[in-house]
Amino acid sequence: MQNTAPGRLVPGHIARSLRTESGSAMFLALVTVMALVWANSPLSESYFELWHQEVGFDVGPAGMHMNLHHWINDGLMVIFFFVVGLEVRQEFAHGSLRDRSRAQLAAMAGVAGVALPALVYVFVVSVSGGSGLGGWGAVVGTDTAFMLGALAIVGPRLSGQLRVFLLTLTVVDDFLAVSIIGIVYSDQIKLVPLSIALACLIGLWGLGRSRQWNAAPYVILVIVMWFATVSSGVHASLAGMLAGLLIPAYPTQRQEVVAARQFFRDFWQSPSAASARSVGRGLARGISVNERMHEVLRRPTALLVVPIFALANAGVDLRGGLLADSFGSSVTWGVIAGLVLGKLVGIGVATLLAVRMGLGRLPEGVGMGSVFGGAALSGMGFTVSLLIIGLAFGSTTDLGRQATVGVLVSMVLAVALGWLIFKIAAQRWGEESADLPMVLDPPVDPEVDHIRGPVDAQLTLVEYIDFECEYCAHATGSWEDLSGHFGHDLRYVVRHLPHHPHGPLAAKASEAAANQGEFWTWLDYVFTHQDALEREHLIGYAEDLGLDVDRFVQDMDSEAVAERVNRDLVSAENSGAHATPTFFVEGHRLVGDYDARTLTAALESSRRGTRTQVASV
Structure with missing residues (x-):
C-alpha cells in the first residue's frame, strides 16, 4: 500500500500545480514547445493539414463553415477575450481601477506600453525598406498568463502588489490591443450582421441595467452576437471584449447572502428538489453574473483555450534556412525591439514620469526597480501577437513565420531581462519584495492586546x-x-x-x-x-x-x-x-x-x- 501512495498523489499534485500561475505558464510553454517540435518533425505535414481541416454545420438555410484554425482563432479565442472583458469590468466596478490615482497611472503606462512598441516596430521596419509595416499590431499586446507565470518564477519572493499593478496595466493594454484588432485587422464590413451584433450589445446593456441575475439571457445574447460578428467581417475578439465589459459586476450583496441562508435552512429542514433549486438561486443572487461567469470560464480558458491556441499557432517550420532568414529580416527585429525594448521603456519611463509629476501613485511596497522588471516581462506578447501576425501576414507566409520567430525570441529575452532587473533592484535598492508586509507588527502583547x-x-x-x-x-x-x-x-x-x-x-x-x-x-x-x-x-x-x-x-x-x-x-x-x-x-x-x-x-x-x-x- 505504501508503494502506491506516491503514484496516487501524482495526478493531484499536477492538478494543483496547474492552478498556480507559474504552473499554467509552464504548461503553456510546454505546449508551445510541442507545437514547434511537431512542426519540425517528420510528421510536420500532419500538423499543418490538421488546422486546415474544414469544420462546420448547417441549420436549415443558415450555417457556418471554417477551417479548424479559424474556429480556434475566431471562436475559442473569443472566450479568452470575453474573460478579459469580464476582468476589466470587475476592476472598474470594485477593483484597482476604482482608485483614480491608480487608474490614471495604469492608463498612462498602458497607452505608452502600446504606442512606443508600435513606433519602435515601424521605425525598425521602415529603416530597412518598409516591407511588413502592416504587422505593427503584433507588438502592442502582453500575454497576461505568461507574464504572471514568469513573475512568479523570476520576480521577488513576495510580489502581490506588483502583480496587482501589472494586472491593472494589462487591463488597459488588452483593451487597446483588442480595439486595434477589431478596427485595423477586420475584413470588409457587412452591415446587416453588424447591426444584429450591435442590437445584441444593446440587449446586454439592458440586461445589466435591469440587474438581471440569471446568466442564461446573457449567454444567449453573447452567442448570437458572436455569430453575427463573425459574419459581419469585424474580428470576433472585439465582440468578446465588449460583451465581457457589459456583463454587470458589483460587490457581494450581503442581504442576498443572508436570504440564501434562509433558503438553505428550508432545505435543511425539508430537503426537496424545489428547496434545492431555491438554494441555488439564492446563492446566485448574492454574486454578480460577471463573477459567476468568470469563475466558470477562467480555468478552462487558461488550461484549455489558450494552450489549444498556442498549439495551433506557435508551430513554425524552422527548417529550410528560416532562422537565418529571420535574423536577417527587419520584421523579426522589429518585433523583438518593439516587444523587448518598447515595452520596457514605454511602461517603465511612463510610470516613472507620472509618479514624479504627481499624476499617479504606485501600490504600497512597489519600487521603481520592480516596475521596470515587470515592464520587461510585459514584452511577452505571444497570444495577441500571434493572433495579429495571422491576421496581418498569414501564419504560414514568410513574413508571418519571421514575425513568429521574433515573438518566440522576445519571450526568452523578456524573461532574461526581467530576471536581471529584479536582481539588480534587490541588490542595489533593496527591493527584495514588491508586496505589502506579511508579518504581524508588533507581535501580540498580552499586556495591551x-x-x-x-x-x-x-x-x-x-x-x-x-x-x-x-x-x-x-x-x-x-x-x-x-x-x-x-x-x-x-x-x-x-x-x-x-x-x-x-x-x-x-x-x-x-x-x-x-x-x-x-x-x-x-x-x-x-x-x-x-x-x-x-x-x-x-x-x-x-x-x-x-x-x-x-x-x-x-x-x-x-x-x-x-x-x-x-x-x-x-x-x-x-x-x-x-x-x-x-x-x-x-x-x-x-x-x-x-x-x-x-x-x-x-x-x-x-x-x-x-x-x-x-x-x-
Whole structure:
C-alpha cells in the first residue's frame, strides 16, 4: 500500500500545480514547445493539414463553415477575450481601477506600453525598406498568463502588489490591443450582421441595467452576437471584449447572502428538489453574473483555450534556412525591439514620469526597480501577437513565420531581462519584495492586546476588525467553530482597523468598555447592532450592559483611548492590513478566504510546522 501512495498523489499534485500561475505558464510553454517540435518533425505535414481541416454545420438555410484554425482563432479565442472583458469590468466596478490615482497611472503606462512598441516596430521596419509595416499590431499586446507565470518564477519572493499593478496595466493594454484588432485587422464590413451584433450589445446593456441575475439571457445574447460578428467581417475578439465589459459586476450583496441562508435552512429542514433549486438561486443572487461567469470560464480558458491556441499557432517550420532568414529580416527585429525594448521603456519611463509629476501613485511596497522588471516581462506578447501576425501576414507566409520567430525570441529575452532587473533592484535598492508586509507588527502583547482564550495558547489568530463591517461580524463568529476544534490550544486576538463612517467612534467605545473589563461582552453585543452606531446608540449599549456610563463616556472621549485605537491603526499599516476582516495566523497574514474551515486548515498547517499562504486563484 505504501508503494502506491506516491503514484496516487501524482495526478493531484499536477492538478494543483496547474492552478498556480507559474504552473499554467509552464504548461503553456510546454505546449508551445510541442507545437514547434511537431512542426519540425517528420510528421510536420500532419500538423499543418490538421488546422486546415474544414469544420462546420448547417441549420436549415443558415450555417457556418471554417477551417479548424479559424474556429480556434475566431471562436475559442473569443472566450479568452470575453474573460478579459469580464476582468476589466470587475476592476472598474470594485477593483484597482476604482482608485483614480491608480487608474490614471495604469492608463498612462498602458497607452505608452502600446504606442512606443508600435513606433519602435515601424521605425525598425521602415529603416530597412518598409516591407511588413502592416504587422505593427503584433507588438502592442502582453500575454497576461505568461507574464504572471514568469513573475512568479523570476520576480521577488513576495510580489502581490506588483502583480496587482501589472494586472491593472494589462487591463488597459488588452483593451487597446483588442480595439486595434477589431478596427485595423477586420475584413470588409457587412452591415446587416453588424447591426444584429450591435442590437445584441444593446440587449446586454439592458440586461445589466435591469440587474438581471440569471446568466442564461446573457449567454444567449453573447452567442448570437458572436455569430453575427463573425459574419459581419469585424474580428470576433472585439465582440468578446465588449460583451465581457457589459456583463454587470458589483460587490457581494450581503442581504442576498443572508436570504440564501434562509433558503438553505428550508432545505435543511425539508430537503426537496424545489428547496434545492431555491438554494441555488439564492446563492446566485448574492454574486454578480460577471463573477459567476468568470469563475466558470477562467480555468478552462487558461488550461484549455489558450494552450489549444498556442498549439495551433506557435508551430513554425524552422527548417529550410528560416532562422537565418529571420535574423536577417527587419520584421523579426522589429518585433523583438518593439516587444523587448518598447515595452520596457514605454511602461517603465511612463510610470516613472507620472509618479514624479504627481499624476499617479504606485501600490504600497512597489519600487521603481520592480516596475521596470515587470515592464520587461510585459514584452511577452505571444497570444495577441500571434493572433495579429495571422491576421496581418498569414501564419504560414514568410513574413508571418519571421514575425513568429521574433515573438518566440522576445519571450526568452523578456524573461532574461526581467530576471536581471529584479536582481539588480534587490541588490542595489533593496527591493527584495514588491508586496505589502506579511508579518504581524508588533507581535501580540498580552499586556495591551485583547485576547480571548488562554494567554499562553499554542496557536494565535489575530483579526483586524471594524464594528461597522458586516463581514467582520460574521467572520468573528467563526470563533465558536475554531474554539470547539482547538480548545485551549488557541488564543484569539482582536485589533482595530476602523474605515467605515461609524468605525472610529465604535472602536473608541469598545476600548472604553475594555477599561471596565467588558471588551468581549461589548464586541459580541455590538456586532448584533451594527445598523445603529451613533453616539447615543453606543451610550445606550453601555447602559444595557450595566457599565458605569459616566466613566464610559469620559473614557470614550479621552486621549488615552484615542491613542490605543491609533496604535492598532499603525500596527495595521505596518502589517499590510488595509481592509477588514484581515487575519494573521501565527503572525503571518492570510490571503484569500477566511471562513472557519479555511482558518482551521491554516491553523492546523501552522501547528504541523508547514505554514501555507492561502492565496486567491
